[in-house]
Amino acid sequence: MRGGRRWSSADAHLDPALKRPNLRLFSNALVQRIETDQRRAIGVRSGTGDRSCVAHARGEVVLFAGAEKSPQLLQLSGIGPAGLLIRHGFNLRHALAEVGRGVQDHLGVSHMLRATEPTLNNRLGRRPGRLAAGPRHLLSRNGPPSVPVNQLGGFVRSNVGVVHPDLLTYCNPMSYLGQSCLARASGGTRVDGQAGYLLCAQSCRPTSRGEVRLASADPGNPPMIRPNSFSTDHDRDMAVRAGRGLRGLAQTPALGAVTGDRLVPDLADWNDDTPLADFRARAGPAFHPTSTCRMGRSPGNAVLDAPLRVHGIAGLRVVEAASFANVTSGSNNAPAMILATRGAELLLQNAQTLNRPESVRCNSRRSKPSSWPTRCPARRALRHLPAPDDGLRDHLGSARSTTPLSGRTSWPRWPARCSSASFRTTTRTTLNGCGAPRTAPASRCGRT
Ligand SMILES: Cc1cc2nc3c(=O)[nH]c(=O)nc-3n(C[C@H](O)[C@H](O)[C@H](O)COP(=O)(O)OP(=O)(O)OC[C@H]3O[C@@H](n4cnc5c(N)ncnc54)[C@H](O)[C@@H]3O)c2cc1C
Numbered sequence: 001m002r003g004g005r006r007w008s009s010a011d012a013h014l015d016p017a018l019k020r021p022n023l024r025l026f027s028n029a030l031v032q033r034i035e036t037d038q039r040r041a042i043g044v045r046s047g048t049g050d051r052s053c054v055a056h057a058r059g060e061v062v063l064f065a066g067a068e069k070s071p072q073l074l075q076l077s078g079i080g081p082a083g084l085l086i087r088h089g090f091n092l093r094h095a096l097a098e099v100g101r102g103v104q105d106h107l108g109v110s111h112m113l114r115a116t117e118p119t120l121n122n123r124l125g126r127r128p129g130r131l132a133a134g135p136r137h138l139l140s141r142n143g144p145p146s147v148p149v150n151q152l153g154g155f156v157r158s159n160v161g162v163v164h165p166d167l168l169t170y171c172n173p174m175s176y177l178g179q180s181c182l183a184r185a186s187g188g189t190r191v192d193g194q195a196g197y198l199l200c201a202q203s204c205r206p207t208s209r210g211e212v213r214l215a216s217a218d219p220g221n222p223p224m225i226r227p228n229s230f231s232t233d234h235d236r237d238m239a240v241r242a243g244r245g246l247r248g249l250a251q252t253p254a255l256g257a258v259t260g261d262r263l264v265p266d267l268a269d270w271n272d273d274t275p276l277a278d279f280r281a282r283a284g285p286a287f288h289p290t291s292t293c294r295m296g297r298s299p300g301n302a303v304l305d306a307p308l309r310v311h312g313i314a315g316l317r318v319v320e321a322a323s324f325a326n327v328t329s330g331s332n333n334a335p336a337m338i339l340a341t342r343g344a345e346l347l348l349q350n351a352q353t354l355n356r357p358e359s360v361r362c363n364s365r366r367s368k369p370s371s372w373p374t375r376c377p378a379r380r381a382l383r384h385l386p387a388p389d390d391g392l393r394d395h396l397g398s399a400r401s402t403t404p405l406s407g408r409t410s411w412p413r414w415p416a417r418c419s420s421a422s423f424r425t426t427t428r429t430t431l432n433g434c435g436a437p438r439t440a441p442a443s444r445c446g447r448t
Pocket residue numbers: 029030031032064065066067069073219286287288320321322331332333334336419420431432433434
């Protein structure tokens with residue numbers, strides 16, 4: 001939040017950069033696949049239906065379509081588990097078994113309790129309160145919409161002897177009706193009209209891993225996600241600890257003093273099996289999917305090497321939450337941005353290795369957002385990520401010798417507003433889009 005308004009990563013990082021002459025943003029264009037030549041990524045194809053075009057990359061293609069869509073795009077490009085791609089009739093360009101495997105997320109369960117003091121329910125659970133909140137926010141930038149809903153929380157150890165905190169708990173001064181999975185899926189959840197609050201707990205370090213795989217050859221169709229939750233003893237044990245922990249928390253003197261009835265789960269029949277059964281019935285993801293294109297030592301157990309390059313494909317990196325080796329113990333938005341910052345450094349070093357002075361010039365100190373403090377902890381954390389080494393230079397050197405950089409850059413005429421951004425000078429092609437739409441130059445590309 002900034003000045004009472006949501007301030008996204010696009011507001012913070014992309015919008016200031018849009019002034020640069022070497023950056024163009026295309027919004028609302030669906031990337032269909034990554035174009036490859038032999039074992040090198042050479043661009044991305046985007047568009048819809050039979051109207052599509054290719055943005056060529058002289059340098060590298062950087063994929064960051066999210067932990068669910070990035071593996072799907074790799075698979076649509078013929079890079080992924082051989083059996084899956086052959087089954088869908090794809091031309092297998094590079095067999096890489098781990099593409100899409102290993103997805104992790106935080107699963108959380110909430111306990112709803114009535115409160116003896118007014119909470120946000122008293123305003124947002126009733127129509128007049130909801131109607132008043134909007135104009136108030138517009139006029140004064142304060143009121144319920146200007147505050148995050150998770151107002152207090154903490155990382156806790158679930159048991160004596162646990163070395164690192166293993167549960168994330170938080171409290172919202174708001175509670176909901178319709179908390180079953182079915183109610184949530186059908187949009188049936190609504191804010192309770194009576195004072196209440198919510199306690200939630202999620203395991204910080206789940207060990208279950210699922211899979212994301214394409215369901216059809218249409219890039220517009222969502223991939224199939226099999227989360228494989230609770231498939232390990234550790235995760236089942238943590239579900240029990242989470243349930244017991246929340247029950248104990250609500251019984252503390254401080255919370256007990258403001259707590260009325262308990263709504264969900266019903267504690268009347270609480271027994272040893274209740275926490276796991278309740279977790280299974282009502283838990284939901286925290287929307288922190290990661291690790292579907294994860295870093296690792298070898299193509300046998302990973303998709304990326306340490307500098308985030310796809311194993312076996314030159315000129316292609318994945319830089320986002322999908323690249324994490326495992327889910328972070330806390331929320332993953334800030335870690336994704338930290339990784340992106342490190343990814344940008346690696347790209348710049350690559351550009352320098354390729355000895356293209358214009359790339360170095362345009363991405364020097366100016367690329368640092370003015371709001372980014374030089375001594376901030378995020379930058380210090382970056383030092384823990386690997387720096388490119390001689391291996392990177394060898395890799396790039398060999399890629400360059402087998403596929404000379406042609407210098408091709410053709411600008412697409414997008415069928416509609418799109419979401420692919422190209423850094424023209426460095427000729428990196430990226431797959432993300434947010435912020436203000438930009439018009440592409442109407443030349444050199446058309447119906448394909
Ligand atoms: C409801 C919700 C609440 C969340 N709350 C929090 C929170 O409180 N704290 C926190 O830390 N994290 C939170 N997260 C998680 C956070 O949003 C992610 O960690 C973060 O966005 C991951 O960044 P990313 O770059 O990996 O992927 P994303 O931010 O998902 O970016 C992927 C982008 O690629 C685009 N894209 C995908 N496919 C294509 C295609 N084929 N062509 C073109 N573009 C494409 C998408 O439109 C999207 O813009 C929340 C997520 C959700 C959904």
